Amino acid sequence: MNAPTTLSHLVPEIQPREVPPALIEALQSRFGAQCSTALAVREQHGRDESSFQAPPPAAVVFAESTRDVADAVRLAGQHEVPVIPFGVGSSLEGHLLAVQGGISIDVSRMNKVLSVNAEDLTVTVQPGVTRKQLNEEIRSTGLFFPIDPGADASLGGMAATRASGTNAVRYGTMRENVLGLEVVTASGEAIRTGTRAKKSSAGYDLTRLFVGSEGTLGVITEVTLRLYPIPEAISAAICSFPSIEAAVRATIQVIQLGVPIARVELIDQNTVRMVNAHSKLGLRIEPMLLMEFHGSPAGVKEQAETVQEIASEFGGNAFEWATTPEERTRLWTARHNAYFAAIQSRPGCRAISTDTCVPISRLADCLLDSVKEADESGIPYFLVGHVGDGNFHFGYLLDPNDPKEREIAEGLNHKLVARALSLEGTCTGEHGVGLHKMGFLVTEAGAGAVEMMRTIKRALDPRNIMNPGKIFSL
CATH class of the missing domain: 3.40.462.10 (FAD-linked oxidases, C-terminal domain)
Incomplete structure (x- = not known):
């Protein structure tokens, strides 16, 4: 067996938090068979494609609706236990690792294409829909979604990491192609950001705040995307x-x-x-x-x-x-x-x-x-x-x-x-910061900008339960 790569050189100040039996009991009572504490399931949800390893989460909740996500977050919040969103596990930067313990919320069963508005070139999907699934389901409309990071990633995960890939030179990244979101916040409240309109000047751009936030501000439960005509x-x-x-x-x-x-x-x-x-x-x-x-x-x-x-x-x-x-x-x-x-x-x-x-x-x-x-x-x-x-x-x-x-x-x-x-570039073009790039963020963005990010994180997640220990430390 391969020896695990520790995280101490990346995040030495992190200590696992206790997951009390009362939370596990509450999750099992609420979710029944949708909640698993089996070691094999936990280990599957405690690793990604990165070279890092950490102890697995204490439990995995298989969410099937926004209400499921909200209830799981609310229960975890009552015990100040971390929550880590999980799509298909294709992250390369340690985003999925339970470095402070906690529970994993698997949204892969939330895999429905909710509405296709071909006339407006938009589609709304649940976060577990993968890019290949989406393009297969909308093929008959003559439209396609071009963002292609290589792996058949979930669209919720792609939005969370601000993914792009091979088509970005022409079609842009997830930043340009996400019009709106539904997000469950750290308080367990579901909010909506953005609309299906091509542009808006209404208030702060919360959609762009959550796109690329890597699960540290909320769990994405719906995504509204731009579509494009399939080229002639x-x-x-x-x-x-x-x-x-x-x-x-x-x-x-x-x-x-x-x-x-x-x-x-x-x-x-x-x-x-x-x-x-x-x-x-x-x-x-x-x-x-x-x-x-x-x-x-x-x-x-x-x-x-x-x-x-x-x-x-x-x-x-x-x-x-x-x-x-x-x-x-x-x-x-x-x-x-x-x-x-x-x-x-x-x-x-x-x-x-x-x-x-x-x-x-x-x-x-x-x-x-x-x-x-x-x-x-x-x-x-x-x-x-x-x-x-x-x-x-x-x-x-x-x-x-x-x-x-x-x-x-x-x-x-x-x-x-x-x-x-x-050369005025960036440490991460599309994979996100996760664990591996944390040490470079201050150099790239500056201490003042990173402190502003921390301020936003503290305001939206005062108990620090949303995928803690990623992007920066608190």
């Missing part, structure tokens, strides 16, 4: 480059020329090798851009020709097209499985994932220096990037039983984040 034409292509620098500089040129490309993903040669083995592909073992174009047939053709011309200027070759849905799905599935391909390339390893994002003009400077450091470290790694918006991810593959490897990997991450911040 979609075409995907891959293009190999002689170096990462060439691929990155080609991407910068594409973006600066205003080409409305929908997706442009960088995959380094290490990742191509891993993906080939995992997905049984025969891609060239070279740095590669995986691109997608949306629009009218004529518009897609013009975009693709422009990009192909730019790519050739930087040594791009082996430009291959995937025009059928099956071919596109095969390529994007391989990209989305890059994380799991990497994990399988070193059996028993865990990954420390980075998530920096920088202004597009500084992307090459940040990325190339970081590649050099990673190559010199001797730690196996993979590299993928939503490079069209300056966001990229290293995954350092480490032996969890080797403290030296973790020390090296964390050192690489610290250098990378410091470099991104010096």
